[in-house]
Amino acid sequence: MEFPKFLLGDNTDYPSAIFIVHTEYPRFIINLEDDEVQWFEEFTTDDEKELENETESLIKQATAFYDREVSRYED
Numbered sequence: 040m041e042f043p044k045f046l047l048g049d050n051t052d053y054p055s056a057i058f059i060v061h062t063e064y065p066r067f068i069i070n071l072e073d074d075e076v077q078w079f080e081e082f083t084t085d086d087e088k089e090l091e092n093e094t095e096s097l098i099k100q101a102t103a104f105y106d107r108e109v110s111r112y113e114d
Contacts, residue, residue, distance in 0.1 A: 045104040059101040065090060069101050 048058040048068075057071040066079035076098070082090055 045101055047105065047108050057105065059105055061097060061101060065093070065097075067097075069098060071102065071105060074098070 042062040044061065044063055046060040046062060048060055050056065050058070053070075055072055059069050059071060061067050061069070064080065065082075068077045068079075069075070076094075080086075
């Protein structure tokens with residue numbers, strides 16, 4: 040089964056949270072309410088250096104995905 044790169048999620052236990060799930064490596068969930076990121080991967084020290092460079096871009100992509108999805112609901 041193929042999944043989209045990003046998925047939008049919510050949970051009634053966290054009514055103000057907006058979760059974006061990144062399904063490709065490095066997999067993570069970001070809560071756009073507070074920008075908290077939970078990684079599904081374990082990283083080596085070398086991975087962490089590369090991840091630092093990639094994280095900002097991935098968070099921008101996740102935010103752009105959310106904005107696009109919300110705009111589609113409004114149309």
